[in-house]
Amino acid sequence: MSRRNQPDRPTGRRNIVGPQSALTDFLASHNISANRIRLDAEARRRAAEASQEGQADQANGDTPAAEADHDTPMADADSPAPPPPTRSTRRNETTAQAAKRKKDQEKAIDKIKARKKSKKAQADSDDDDDPLTSLFEAVKATPLPGQMENCEICSKRFTVTPYSRAGPNGGLLCNPCGKELEKDAPKKKPAKKPTGGPTGRRRTVQSRILDGTYTLGAKSLMTLCIKTLVKNIDLADELGDLPPRVVDKIGREMSKLRLVDSKTLDLFLQSSTDEVKIYDAAKLTSDDLLRIFQQVPNLKHLKIKNAIQFKDEVMAYLLDRDIELKSLYLLGANLLSEEMWNHFLKEKGTSLQSFQVYFTDRYFGDSTLAMLPKHCPSLKRFKIRHIQNVTGAGVKSLAKVKSLEHLGLQLHHTVHPDIYVHVINEIGANLRTFSIQMALTADNTVLDALHAKCRALQKLRINDSEVMTDEGFVRLFADWANPGLRFLDLSKCRQLDSVRPRENPDGVGLCSNGFRALMEHSGKTLQHLNVHACRHISREAFEDVFGPDKTYPNLTELEISFCEEVNDFIVGSAFRSCPNLRKMNVFGCMKVKDVKVPRGRILVGVPNALGMVIDGDQGVSV
Amino acid sequence: MSAQNGTASTRKYVTLVSKEGFEFVVLREATLVSPAIRSMLDPERNFLEAQTGRCIFQDISGSVLEYVVQYMHYWYQYKDKEDVPDMDIPVDLCLEVLMAADFLRMDRNGVLVLLLGARLSVWRFVRDQEHHFTTA
Numbered sequence: 226m227s228r229r230n231q232p233d234r235p236t237g238r239r240n241i242v243g244p245q246s247a248l249t250d251f252l253a254s255h256n257i258s259a260n261r262i263r264l265d266a267e268a269r270r271r272a273a274e275a276s277q278e279g280q281a282d283q284a285n286g287d288t289p290a291a292e293a294d295h296d297t298p299m300a301d302a303d304s305p306a307p308p309p310p311t312r313s314t315r316r317n318e319t320t321a322q323a324a325k326r327k328k329d330q331e332k333a334i335d336k337i338k339a340r341k342k343s344k345k346a347q348a349d350s351d352d353d354d355d356p357l358t359s360l361f362e363a364v365k366a367t368p369l370p371g372q373m374e375n376c377e378i379c380s381k382r383f384t385v386t387p388y389s390r391a392g393p394n395g396g397l398l399c400n401p402c403g404k405e406l407e408k409d410a411p412k413k414k415p416a417k418k419p420t421g422g423p424t425g426r427r428r429t430v431q432s433r434i435l436d437g438t439y440t441l442g443a444k445s446l447m448t449l450c451i452k453t454l455v456k457n458i459d460l461a462d463e464l465g466d467l468p469p470r471v472v473d474k475i476g477r478e479m480s481k482l483r484l485v486d487s488k489t490l491d492l493f494l495q496s497s498t499d500e501v502k503i504y505d506a507a508k509l510t511s512d513d514l515l516r517i518f519q520q521v522p523n524l525k526h527l528k529i530k531n532a533i534q535f536k537d538e539v540m541a542y543l544l545d546r547d548i549e550l551k552s553l554y555l556l557g558a559n560l561l562s563e564e565m566w567n568h569f570l571k572e573k574g575t576s577l578q579s580f581q582v583y584f585t586d587r588y589f590g591d592s593t594l595a596m597l598p599k600h601c602p603s604l605k606r607f608k609i610r611h612i613q614n615v616t617g618a619g620v621k622s623l624a625k626v627k628s629l630e631h632l633g634l635q636l637h638h639t640v641h642p643d644i645y646v647h648v649i650n651e652i653g654a655n656l657r658t659f660s661i662q663m664a665l666t667a668d669n670t671v672l673d674a675l676h677a678k679c680r681a682l683q684k685l686r687i688n689d690s691e692v693m694t695d696e697g698f699v700r701l702f703a704d705w706a707n708p709g710l711r712f713l714d715l716s717k718c719r720q721l722d723s724v725r726p727r728e729n730p731d732g733v734g735l736c737s738n739g740f741r742a743l744m745e746h747s748g749k750t751l752q753h754l755n756v757h758a759c760r761h762i763s764r765e766a767f768e769d770v771f772g773p774d775k776t777y778p779n780l781t782e783l784e785i786s787f788c789e790e791v792n793d794f795i796v797g798s799a800f801r802s803c804p805n806l807r808k809m810n811v812f813g814c815m816k817v818k819d820v821k822v823p824r825g826r827i828l829v830g831v832p833n834a835l836g837m838v839i840d841g842d843q844g845v846s847v
Numbered sequence: 848m849s850a851q852n853g854t855a856s857t858r859k860y861v862t863l864v865s866k867e868g869f870e871f872v873v874l875r876e877a878t879l880v881s882p883a884i885r886s887m888l889d890p891e892r893n894f895l896e897a898q899t900g901r902c903i904f905q906d907i908s909g910s911v912l913e914y915v916v917q918y919m920h921y922w923y924q925y926k927d928k929e930d931v932p933d934m935d936i937p938v939d940l941c942l943e944v945l946m947a948a949d950f951l952r953m954d955r956n957g958v959l960v961l962l963l964g965a966r967l968s969v970w971r972f973v974r975d976q977e978h979h980f981t982t983a
Contacts (some may be wrong), residue, residue, distance in 0.1 A: 246942045259939075426930055443925045444933065446880075446918045446953040450945035453936040465942060544911050 247462040277333055378402040394511040434827055437808065441825050447471070451478050458484055464492050473502055479506035480530075487513050492518075500526035507531040514539045518546050530553035537558045544572050552579035552606075563588045567596055574600030581608040589613035591622070598625035608633035610662070617644045622652035622822035631658035633686075642667050644675040653678030660686035660714075669697030676701045693718055695732035695761075698739030700745040709750030713743065716757035716784070735759040744770045748777045755784040757810075764790040771798035781805055786812035786830055793820045800826060860889060862901045863916060869909035871916045877923035881951040906950065911943045915951065 249259045370387045377396035383389075394601035398406060433439040448595060451471075454461065455478045464472055476493060479485050483507075486508040493501055494517060502518055503509070511534045518524065527550055529535060535558040543550075547654045550573060570577075574596070582589055589612050597604060604626055616638040623629065629652050634640075645667055649659070655784055656679055661667060675682070687693070698715075698756060719734035729736070735743075740762045744751075748770075754763065767790060780803040785791050791814040800806060800823055811817050812830030822828045861878055863871045869930045878884045887896040904912065918934060926929040936944055948954065 246939055248939060255849040430930065441927050441929060443918075443922045443931045445955055446915070446922075446951075448943065448954075449918070449934055450936055450941055450948055452933070453938060453941045457938045457941070460938065461942070465941075465946070467946065468949060471945065502941065 245465075247465065248460070250465075251462060258756075282446060303337035319339050339476040376402055378406075408760040434808075434829060439827060447474070450491050451475055455482060455484065458489055458492075461492060461785055464495075469498060469500060472498075476502055477504055483508070485509070490516070492603045494520040496520060496522065499523045500528075502526075502528040503532075504528075504530050506535075507533060510534055511539055512535055515542050518543055518548060522546075523547070524548050525550060526552045528552070529558075530554075530556040532556060532558040533560065536841075537562055537565045540565045540569055544568065549573060549576040551576055552581075553577065554579070554581040556583040557585070559580070559585050559588070561585070561588055563590060563593060566593045570596040570600045574604075575602060577601050578603050579606035580604060581606070582612065583609065584611045586613040587616070589617055594619035598622060601626065602628065604628055606631040606658075608660075610635040611637070613637045617641055620644050621647060624648045627652060627655075630655055630681075631684075632656060633658065633660040633662075635662035639666055640664070642670050645671045649674040649678050654680055658682050658684040660684065662686065662688040664690050666690075666692060668692040669694060669700070669725045672701040673698045679707050682707050685709060685710055686712070687712065687718060688716055690718045691721055691733070693734065695734070695736035695739045698735050699742045702739070702742035705746055709747040711750055711779075712753045713747060713751060714753075714755040715743075715759060716755045717759075719758055719760050730759050732761075734761055736761040737763045740766050741769060744775075744777075748775070748780075750779055751777065752779050753779060753782045756783050756788065760787065760789055762788055762790065764792070764795070767791060767795045768798065771795060771802040773801070777803045778805060781807045784807075786810045786814065788814060790816070792816035793818055796820045796828065849952050858900050860900075863912060864901060864903040865907055865909040865912040866905050867909050869912065871912060873916050873919055874923060877919040880919055880922045881953050883951045904947075907947050908943070911947050914940060915947055915953075918953075949980060 252259050252262075296468065312582075314472075318599060353576060370385050370389075372385050373382055374385050374397050375390075376399035377392035377394060379400060379402055381399055383399035384578065385397060388404060389397045389400075392398045392402075392406070410764060430439065451474055454475060458479060464475065467475075476485070476732055479489065480503070483505060487510065490503070490513050493503065496519060496603050501521055506514070506529045513650060514529070514532070514535055515538075517527070532555050535555060537560070540561055570593065580601070589609070593613070594615060597607070597665075605628055607623065607626070607629060608631070610633065611636075615636050617640040619641055620634065620636070621644050623632065624647050632648075632652075645661065645664075649656075649671065653659075653674065658676070659679070659682060661671075663685055664671075667687060669692075671687070672693060675685070715735050720729045722728075722733075732738075735756060736759070740756065740759070767785075767788075783799060783803065783806055791811060793816070796809065796811060796814075796817055806826060808827040808829065810829045813832070814830070815832055817831055818833075820831070859875055860872050861875050861884075863873055863878070863884075865871075875888070878888065884902055887894055887902055888900070890897050907915070914936065921934045934939060
């Protein structure tokens with residue numbers, strides 16, 4: 226155990242060197258050892274203490290003056306700090322300096338004497354061994370509030386209050402003298418704001434719940450390290466040999482705090498890496514984005530969010546370089562012209578496997594989509610969201626991209642359901658992801674096409690359809706040859722009629738039978754289910770699906786907000802039927818009132834002031 | 848010391864050794880936070896570490912391992928509490944501790960462990976979970 230006291234010197238016995246901080250590396254390259262600096266500092270501190278002791282001894286006449294000149298015994302000649310005064314320097318000092326030094330010495334001696342005296346007094350009082358006496362003495366020394374006392378400075382008689390200040394010699398002061406004294410005293414630092422009070426803590430917890438990062442117990446060591454690192458990111462020169470997933474985590478955390486700028490970008494541009502993911506490029510200039518292609522020659526995967534400055538010149542530079550991207554993800558690259566997009570696909574499309582573009586308004590349109598079948602033979606993943614210029618004609622050309630496995634669309638133009646059917650008929654057999662959002666007009670023919678063609682689908686999302694019917698959903702899920710889905714999102718597939726909101730004679734939207742059929746088909750495999758605002762699922766259907774004999778072992782997230790019939794019993798049954806359920810959303814379920822939540826699970830959106838419940842009193846129920 | 852009694856797999860404490868040979872005697876339960884150490888000490892796998900109750904880390908320096916051990920006890924102390932205060936990591940060692948955390952796979956907060964009591968079933972459960980996560 227005592228080995229821990231040995232100084233951590235590089236012995237040369239072992240040549241294995243563990244991970245070092247960038248600062249340590251930098252210092253080492255200038256032939257400075259961080260460890261040495263630490264040791265020197267300790268040695269200096271020790272020496273200073275020793276010399277003070279020596280001076281005290283000298284005053285007592287015990288030791289000759291020379292003893293006081295302890296040099297730093299362990300400090301080395303190359304120590305950067307000035308050494309304590311030695312005799313040689315003393316010879317040169319002026320009389321004023323000598324006087325000052327003497328004064329300082331005397332002060333130090335007085336201090337030590339006072340300390341010794343008080344120690345002695347303490348020892349004496351301990352000696353008489355009578356707690357009552359010492360108590361009385363203490364009371365005598367500081368008069369209680371309400372008593373009269375003579376002021377220590379002006380000797381006037383005054384009433385002691387809890388606010389009476391102590392004088393320089395330990396006595397109490399009257400109010401005017403106290404104020405006077407306070408004026409002279411240096412201003413105290415403003416008290417540190419107490420952080421994370423009850424309100425702040427609650428807010429933090431709730432924000433973590435909504436982020437989906439809430440767990441009981443301590444944060445992981447990696448999370449703590451990353452948080453510390455990101456807080457001090459300006460000190461880091463490089464991230465060293467961290468694995469890509471850790472670098473990615475650091476990048477996410479930095480983007481969350483909007484810390485990615487021209488300076489910190491370099492941390493992510495290591496020449497050995499093949500992926501660059503920037504989650505917030507809002508502060509980067511076009512030149513910074515150019516630098517990505519200069520400094521990362523092996524770039525294969527590029528993801529930039531808020532890529533506002535990803536302009537034509539950046540894309541032109543990319544086209545000049547010998548970089549074959551496998552995946553490109555751009556969010557908000559609004560300044561890239563349509564010609565440049567087309568040019569990119571023509572030049573670099575062959576290697577492209579994943580192509581995701583989000584939030585552009587004018588320049589990414591049907592002509593670009595029409596390039597895909599010819600120029601992107603290996604495209605597997607194609608997702609576009611909030612693209613204003615793409616219409617049904619563009620979507621139709623996707624039917625010719627035979628390699629597609631993941632398709633996600635959210636368009637502003639209305640697309641006729643026949644186009645979806647055409648796409649599914651052509652490429653549905655290989656599709657693993659099919660996602661259409663804001664698909665107001667998508668109808669049962671789309672569902673029938675999915676039923677007929679899809680055999681490998683894992684993720685299905687159809688949002689906002691106002692014409693699909695319960696019958697259609699039953700037809701989709703009943704005897705579907707596709708294996709169970711992993712992810713299903715049918716939110717807002719419901720009837721909308723402001724005149725007769727409750728009646729739904731045609732069974733528009735996902736209703737009871739469709740819900741039963743989907744859980745029958747995919748319940749065992751589903752991890753994520755979203756039936757947000759499918760208002761016509763009945764209470765009986767929920768009770769059947771989450772009955773006592775049903776279990777859904779894989780389901781971890783359930784979103785049943787705005788399903789009117791959900792009540793306490795259904796929420797409790799759902800927690801029972803889904804043993805691994807982590808989070809359930811019940812916004813707008815007004816019949817949920819006072820539900821028991823198993824420990825560690827999260828229920829969000831309870832219609833009361835609390836809003837979120839994480840911790841019931843049912844204890845561990847796994 | 849209790850580490851001397853009984854077979855290695857039942858002792859209450861295990862010893863973690865840094866590359867310079869600094870030794871840290873840690874509560875076995877607290878080391879469960881690291882899946883890497885957990886599998887090293889799994890009696891079913893019968894690694895040398897499981898037999899001797901000593902884990903030697905050739906890549907982790909003593910000063911870094913000290914913080915890792917400190918974290919283990921911090922984690923153990925707060926393991927099913929809410930509103931846990933964050934542990935301070937020294938800025939100058941941050942990158943190195945981060946590398947050690949990555950090496951020891953301490954990137955999840957090990958909440959799965961808490962839900963089950965029996966240790967052996969914990970190991971199996973976590974292993975299955977890991978398998979599940981990696982395949983998912």
